[in-house]
Amino acid sequence: MANNWSEKEIELTAHCFKAVAHPLRLAIVCLLAQGERTVGDICSEMGTTQPNISQHLTQLHNQHLLKSRKDANRVYYAIADQRLSVIIGMLQEIYCN
Template structure:
């Protein structure tokens, strides 16, 4: 997970399953670049696929991956408590 784009993709997939086209639109990246990152995540067994017609949907591979991404989000992405604009 050393590549920032792969981490962002994992965060997106923690919300819900998404197609390559969905991820491409959200990240404003070429389809080939998104597919390359997803292939690496599949190789690392962090994501799984589901085909519906011609569309391939990606989701997190397991509850362990979901838990890991949730923990990373809480540590590095969630608003810092006590910050001036943090929710109370």
């Protein structure tokens, strides 16, 4: 394997990239790289419906890319692994001058 990566590490990394390859999911991750947000905040920022956002949040959460916490009747989402924030920061630096 390349650079001493195990086959499992490469497969897990590929699944992470696949999860954020969708434009809306990438936009959500970029938003969350700036800090924790509620589902309502994300809906407002993305300009789409709560069911649509929830579907994408679930996919990202199932890949362990996001973590969530509940406070009263609100669910807050944040990036679970700060390495993803670093990757998003590098992508923004390269492509979003």
